[in-house]
Amino acid sequence: MNAPALETRGLSRRFGGLIASDNVSLKLERGARHALIGPNGAGKTTLVNLLTGTLRPSAGAVLLDGEDVTGLASHARVRRGLARTFQINQLFGNLTPAESLCLAIGERLGHGGRALVSAGQDKAVVLEATELLERFGLTDAMDQKTRRLAYGKQRLLEIALALACRPRVLLLDEPAAGVPENERADILAALAALPADVTILLIEHDMDLVFRFARRISVLVAGRLLMEGEPKQVAADPQVRAVYLGESGHD
Amino acid sequence: MSAIAAPDRVAAHLNRGGRWRPFEIAFWLAIVALIFALPSRALLINEILLAGLFALSLDLVLGYAGIVSLGQAAFFGTGAYAAGIIATLGVAEPLIGLVLASVIAGLLGLITAPLLLRGSDLTRLMVTLGVALLLGELANRNEWITGGADGLSLAAKPVLGLFPIDFTGQRNASLYSLAVLFAxxxxxxxxxxxxxxxxxxxxxxxxxxxxxxxxxxxxxxIAIYGIAAAYAGASGALVAQTTGLVSLDVFDFHRSADVMLMLIIGGPGYLYGGLIGAAFFIALKDGVASATPEYWEFWIGLPLVVLVLVGRERIGGFIARWARRAALLAMRGAA
Incomplete structure (x- = not known):
């Protein structure tokens, strides 16, 4: 495949007078480990929402594997292989992890409309869910209501759910946000173990995580792309240091 | 970790709702026993069963899909009128009338469901309420088919040509209702x-x-709303067939409100809530109404307020806990 896995062309979004995304053009090759950083209010969340289809752009286009998906609703983009995690957990509190994962897998396989068989009778779905539970260390918690799980476990389920969609492109919106120090290693391990052929765009505040994970970094400031490059270049760039790294106190 | 058994554990967890627990079996057998033990209360039992079916329909919509509706009577009434009209057109078999009526109500649900996709809970309340009012008025105006304010009376023929369900066969009527409810x-x-x-x-x-x-x-x-509408239609049709009467009050607001109360009392989201709530609500209404015919509404209102304020606890949950404790004791006794 020659076309980038994920591409945006001149993506813009205005809220009244505010330009939250300003002519953003990104290209992520297949298997990319790309991080998107920027100070608060830089428009990272807006960009994610434009990519997933939660928001419609004022101008510009979103392409998945070279296909224009700008007009597609978010659930349709998921079917095209674009999945995301959320900065603030978006889980099903009264469903169990096993149920949540089977739901996601079943939807991907197009079994979601089946009304007369029990969800547990779908062997393929159950096997895959078991495997994901195992991989994310959720096997023991699989039959507890999600809202009763420890926060770190919920965070892992957040990522597992996105992976259950078998995405070709995965957007990780601050996966480590709010995770206490002692549960952080689990998240890092989970991120490191993500399938190599999945294209990943990581939106993150935590510079440590970004520099450990990303092979390319884009810096977003005031809705606009300030620069893009390898972690070393970005870290060394005086402009970036001025607007971003300096501000967060990281060196 | 038992890696070998893991998929089976996941499957068993997902299928856990499919196992019939002793409590459930006892619940359904108890209804059958009641129907045979209390022939003089067959009418009341029938009323409870059908209200329970109606509440089950609301549970699918509210308890499972989270769509608040104050107009479930729209589908109840549609089912009732459809069954009535089908009977007056000369379709003798009640089962055929029942199926057709609930399909018609289900279709109406599918047609009106898109109105509920946008907006907040408040708009949904208003829209569902409005649809029921609209249908009530339509039934009122179209006297030629609905009988208008006089209503329709239908003489239901025996089910399958064998079991009369009119006033000569009240036990049959409640067994018929129970069979449909159970299915x-x-x-x-x-x-x-x-x-x-x-x-x-x-x-x-x-x-x-x-x-x-x-x-x-x-x-x-849209799908779940349509299915629930068909359920409501079935309960309306059964009311029409087993009481032999359809009048404009099938679309009344109080029906939608009552069924909401029943479901809340019994607890939404676990299917039995509507049935238990219906039994509680109607038995209470019946008991109070015969004790103090004048002020019965007060005595219905009071326990409801108390239930909400003090209990904040569905009756079903209470019964389930109590049953579990009894089962535990029984097991200990056996061991």
Whole structure:
């Protein structure tokens, strides 16, 4: 495949007078480990929402594997292989992890409309869910209501759910946000173990995580792309240091 | 970790709702026993069963899909009138009338469901209420087919040509209602633990995430609303067939409100809530009304307020806990 896995062309979004995304053009090759950083209010969340289809752009286009998906609703983009995690957990509190994962897998396989068989009778779905539970260390918690799980476990389920969609492109919106120090290693391990052929765009505040994970970094400031490059270049760039790294106190 | 047995554990967990627990078997057998033990209360039992079916329909909509509705009577009434009209057209078999009536109500549900996809709970309350009012007025105006204010009276023929369900066969009537209720309950039980049921529950829990997993909210909500409408239609049709009467009050607001009360009392979201709530509500109403015919509404209102203020606890949950404790004691006794 020659076309980038994920591409945006001149993506813009205005809220009244505010330009939250300003002519953003990104290209992520297949298997990319790309991080998107920027100070608060830089428009990272807006960009994610434009990519997933939660928001419609004022101008510009979103392409998945070279296909224009700008007009597609978010659930349709998921079917095209674009999945995301959320900065603030978006889980099903009264469903169990096993149920949540089977739901996601079943939807991907197009079994979601089946009304007369029990969800547990779908062997393929159950096997895959078991495997994901195992991989994310959720096997023991699989039959507890999600809202009763420890926060770190919920965070892992957040990522597992996105992976259950078998995405070709995965957007990780601050996966480590709010995770206490002692549960952080689990998240890092989970991120490191993500399938190599999945294209990943990581939106993150935590510079440590970004520099450990990303092979390319884009810096977003005031809705606009300030620069893009390898972690070393970005870290060394005086402009970036001025607007971003300096501000967060990281060196 | 038992890696070998893991898929079986996951499957067993997902299928857990399918196992019939002793409590459930006892519940249904008790109804059959009541019908035979209390022939003089057959009418009341029938009323409870049909209100329970109606509440089950609301449970699918409110308890599982999270769609608040104050107009479930729209489908109840449609089912009742459809069954009445079908009978007056000369279709003798009640089962055929029942199926047709609930299909018609279900179709009406599918048609009106798109109105509920946008907006808040408040708009949904208003829209569902409005649809029921509209249908009530339509029934009032179209006297030529509905009988207008006089209503329709129908002489239901025996079910399958064998079991009379009119006033000569009140026990048959409640057995007929019970059979239909049970069949639809089993179907609902399957439905809520199917992949479709999971997706509907997920949409209630977190529509944003459900969407991000590829669930198409509109389709699923329209489908569950249509199914619930068919359930409500079935209960309306059964009321028409077993009482032999359809009048304009089938579309009344109080029906939608009562069924909501029943469901809340019994507890939404676990299928039995509507049945238990209906039994509680109607038995209470019946008991109070015969004790103090003048002020019965006061004595209905009081326990409801107390229930909400003090208990904040559904009756069903209480019974389930009590049953579990009894089972535990019995097990200990056996050991």
């Amino acid at each position: 639809l309950f089993v179907a609902a039980r399957r439905l809520v633990q199917s992949p479709f049921g999971l997706s509907v529950r997920a949409l209630k829990e977190n529509p944003l995430r459900a969407n991000a997993l590829g669930v198409s909210a509109a389709r699923r909500l």
